[in-house]
Amino acid sequence: MAMLxxxxxxxxxxxxVLVVSGWFYLAFSVxxxxxxxxxxxxxxxxxxxxxxxxxxxxxxxxxxxxxIKYHILSYQxxxxxxxxxxxxxxxxxxxxxxxxxxANPFELVVQYSSWAGPDDTDWMGHxxxxxxxxxxxxxxxxxxxxxxxxxxxxxxxxxxxxxxxHFLREIPLFASYEVRLSIGAWDQKWMYLVCRxxxxxxxxxxxxxxQDTLPKALPSSSGAxxxxxYSDSKSTNISGEEVTKALAASLLAEDSDGTTxxxxxxxxxxxxxxxxxxxxxxxxxxCEGFSKPPSxxxxxxxxxxxxxIHPHSIRNSSGSLNEYRRFLTGSWRDVPDEKRWWIExxxxxxxxxxxxxxxxxxxxxxxxNGCVDL
Numbered sequence: 611m612a613m614l615x616x617x618x619x620x621x622x623x624x625x626x627v628l629v630v631s632g633w634f635y636l637a638f639s640v641x642x643x644x645x646x647x648x649x650x651x652x653x654x655x656x657x658x659x660x661x662x663x664x665x666x667x668x669x670x671x672x673x674x675x676x677x678i679k680y681h682i683l684s685y686q687x688x689x690x691x692x693x694x695x696x697x698x699x700x701x702x703x704x705x706x707x708x709x710x711x712x713a714n715p716f717e718l719v720v721q722y723s724s725w726a727g728p729d730d731t732d733w734m735g736h737x738x739x740x741x742x743x744x745x746x747x748x749x750x751x752x753x754x755x756x757x758x759x760x761x762x763x764x765x766x767x768x769x770x771x772x773x774x775x776h777f778l779r780e781i782p783l784f785a786s787y788e789v790r791l792s793i794g795a796w797d798q799k800w801m802y803l804v805c806r807x808x809x810x811x812x813x814x815x816x817x818x819x820x821q822d823t824l825p826k827a828l829p830s831s832s833g834a835x836x837x838x839x840y841s842d843s844k845s846t847n848i849s850g851e852e853v854t855k856a857l858a859a860s861l862l863a864e865d866s867d868g869t870t871x872x873x874x875x876x877x878x879x880x881x882x883x884x885x886x887x888x889x890x891x892x893x894x895x896x897c898e899g900f901s902k903p904p905s906x907x908x909x910x911x912x913x914x915x916x917x918x919i920h921p922h923s924i925r926n927s928s929g930s931l932n933e934y935r936r937f938l939t940g941s942w943r944d945v946p947d948e949k950r951w952w953i954e955x956x957x958x959x960x961x962x963x964x965x966x967x968x969x970x971x972x973x974x975x976x977x978x979n980g981c982v983d984l
Contacts, residue, residue, distance in 0.1 A: 660729035668748040676755040676762045680705055680931065698929045702922070708759040711899035711918060712909025715793045715956070716963055718900075720756045722749035722789040726781050737781035742874055743773065746805050749789040750878070753803070757793075758882075758898050760925065764935045766884045771800070773878040774974055781873050785809060795968035796891035800879050802971040807874040877974055887939040894938070896952035897921040902960045920951045 658664065683701045710718060722745070730741035754768045781787050787809045794802035882889040901915035909915045925934045942950075956964070 656727055657729040659727060665744060665747070669751050672751045672755050673762055676708075676759055677765075680763045694929050695926075699926050702925045705760060705763060706899075706922065706925070707911065708755075709899040710757060711911050711914050713900055714903060715895055715900045715960065716967075718757060718792060720749065720753040720791045722752050722791070723786065724748075724789065725786045726783055728783065731783045735783040737785075737787075737873075739775070739777070742775060742777075742807065742876065745789055745807075746773070746791075746876060746878070749791050749805065750803070750880075753791040758894060760898060760921075760931075760934070761882065761889070761894055761938070764884065764931045764938065766882060766889065766938070769881050769883050771879045771881060772975070772978075773876055774978065775874060775876045777874045779871060779873045781807065781809065787873065794877065794971050795964050796895075797968060798890055798892075799888055800881055801891040802968070803878045803880055805876045805878060806872055809871050809873060811869050811871065877971060879975060884935060884939050889938045890942075892956055893942055893952050896955050897924075897934075897938070901955040902958050915955055917951045917955045 680701065683704050684697070724745050726737040726741075730737055730744070732738040750768065750770065755762055758766065758768070787807055790806040790808060792804050792806075794804040796802065882891065882894055896917060899914065899918060899921075901909055901917065903909070904915070907913070921934075924937050925931060927933045942952075945951075
């Protein structure tokens, strides 16, 4: 009986491998049927995204490309026979051309397109829950190189600590969808990233979520509904589910045009590391060029925000990115409080939005922590 139990468990875990192996045996050893050749090639093709090392390529290849860009640019300018400082300055300018200079951190949205293949769906023909995390990893890599290119080039990593998913509608087999990753809020150490899985309809509007089932939300300064905030979960009988649904209502507000359907949203809590050192999110955002909008006009690479001269000078100072790396990993602490140039670019309306959004997002994190002892 024990052997039968072990055998049945093995078959349950490895039946896809056994089936594919059987097809290969029949195709290449016995019948050599053209149909089996085609069937085998088709199965390999549609499951290619789950082949060994494919996930690693989708996640780490964008990071690797961004990191070697600095060295490739350095080798290109080495042939110019100019002084080392001049060559490095040109490399830094090219590298900084990828930075989101003057962008509002809450308006940056990085998009990643994908589709629900057979290898990503469950037995009901819907994108499986685990596949959301797999695709989110690839989207996070693209977000990292888009939002923090110089940080990645200096050896930095965006490290996910925890992620919470809220599934709204299923994504059917072979359906195309888009992952939208944006900044939710940040504190002294952590940053919240909001990830939306959406699809588009060209024919007729998708049915909207029944808003009657969602808790009433308070109006916010941005015009979108703001879920109620509770400072002490013990002093109210509102459940964490209601807080989550209220947050979903505020997220769905921007997808109510009838052509966009939100299938899932997730909240990730990430930090920024160089080696074992954590880089404060506000410092990193300012170094990459994020800023509050000016009183008139807009910022750009040709007309950068006033603080941009500081990170640009640090990256240019030593003929390499070593000084920039040292600044991110600790020397920023030596800057006096009154001279910390990275605070002002994210003040005013940016700071107000950050505080408002952080309260909402912290309620999800604190609610999950409060359930650990259940």
